[in-house]
Amino acid sequence: xxxxxxxxxxxxxxxxxxxxxxxxxxxxxxxxxxxxxxxxxxxxxxxxxxxxxxxxxxxxxxxxxxxxxxxxxxxxxxxxxxxxxxxxxxxxxxxxxxxxxxxxxxxxxxxxxxxxxxxxxxxxxxxxxxxxxxxxxxxxxxxxxxxxxxxxxxxxxxxxxxxxxxxxxxxxxxxxxxxxxxxxxxxxxxxxxxxxxxxxxxxxxxxxxxxxxxxxxxxxxx
Numbered sequence: 410x411x412x413x414x415x416x417x418x419x420x421x422x423x424x425x426x427x428x429x430x431x432x433x434x435x436x437x438x439x440x441x442x443x444x445x446x447x448x449x450x451x452x453x454x455x456x457x458x459x460x461x462x463x464x465x466x467x468x469x470x471x472x473x474x475x476x477x478x479x480x481x482x483x484x485x486x487x488x489x490x491x492x493x494x495x496x497x498x499x500x501x502x503x504x505x506x507x508x509x510x511x512x513x514x515x516x517x518x519x520x521x522x523x524x525x526x527x528x529x530x531x532x533x534x535x536x537x538x539x540x541x542x543x544x545x546x547x548x549x550x551x552x553x554x555x556x557x558x559x560x561x562x563x564x565x566x567x568x569x570x571x572x573x574x575x576x577x578x579x580x581x582x583x584x585x586x587x588x589x590x591x592x593x594x595x596x597x598x599x600x601x602x603x604x605x606x607x608x609x610x611x612x613x614x615x616x617x618x619x620x621x622x623x624x625x626x627x628x629x630x631x
Contacts, residue, residue, distance in 0.1 A: 413492060416464035416606055423610040424468060427618050435534065436466035437476040437524060439542045442503070443515040444481070445574070446545055450511075454602055455543075456499040461609060462541050463495055471536055476527070479503055481513035484520035486527065517544070518551040525555065529562055537630055538564040539617060546574020553578075553585060560588035563630050565620045567613060570597035590623045591616075 424430045440446075440455060449455050459477070466475040474489035485508070490498050503509055528538050548568075556566060570576045579595040594616040598604050624630045 413460060413464055413467070413495070416461055417467055419606040420464050420468045420610050423607070423614055427614050429469075429614060429618055429621075432469060432537070432621065433471050434469045434537045434539045435476070435528065436462070436470045437478070437528070437538060437540045438462045439478045439480065439520055439524065439540065441515060441544045442479040442481050442509075442511050443545070443547075444512040445547075445572070447512050449545075449571070450499060450504060453499075455503075456497070458543060458601065459490060459498055460495055461606065463490055463492070464606075465539075465541075465610065465613065467492060469539060477502075478520050478524065479509060479511075480516065480520035481510055482516045482519075483510040483513065484523060485509045486523060515544070515547055515549070517542075517549050518555060521552060521555040525559055525562070525564070528564060529559075534563075535631055536563070537621060537624065540564060540566050541613065542566060542568045544568060544570055544576075544579065545572040546570065546576055548576070548578040550578050556582070556585060556593050557587045560590055560592045561629060562592075563624065564592065565617055565624075566593040567617065568593065568595040569601075569613070570595065571599075571601045573599055590620065590627055590629065592620060592624075 463475045467473050474491050476489050477487040479485050487502055568579050582593045582595045596612050
């Protein structure tokens with residue numbers, strides 16, 4: 410628990426700096442589990458990512474839980490992770506579950522449709538959604554439709570690229586036309602394990618405050 414506590418302290422400092430300390434939001438995490446991600450699941454990198462994003466959820470989220478999805482050419486909506494059950498979450502809930510499709514090709518639109526289904530149809534709320542989307546390259550251009558269509562909804566997509574693959578689709582997010590508000594951001598790390606918590610949280614929460622302000626101004630959020 411001490412590791413999570415340290416990360417929570419770091420998140421708290423970043424939230425204060427970005428004037429987000431009073432924000433309540435739902436937090437979700439979508440994890441690429443295509444074939445090229447296999448080593449990152451096996452060596453503990455993905456488990457560490459879950460823990461680092463859980464620290465954000467613990468400060469932001471209405472119930473302190475982190476909603477989780479994994480996807481390749483199929484997707485699975487997983488049990489939410491909390492501070493009570495994050496230890497060995499990836500091994501127990503993902504790798505040991507034979508019903509979860511793993512190490513295929515990546516197909517982002519399928520999982521994005523389910524994310525919207527959960528937050529907009531099954532569990533509609535006036536709270537904003539901060540959705541972290543981890544991808545190691547080759548993202549399908551079909552994501553554009555979902556980002557454009559959800560630009561009138563209270564959801565912000567924060568894409569994080571890891572590794573040294575092709576991120577052409579994600580790099581065009583900032584210039585994507587047809588949106589009511591700019592509801593998505595992308596940044597990339599060659600090796601997320603080498604990135605400090607300070608830098609990760611600073612980058613993660615860089616554009617979210619701008620979106621919150623614009624979403625409130627345009628009536629998406631109260």
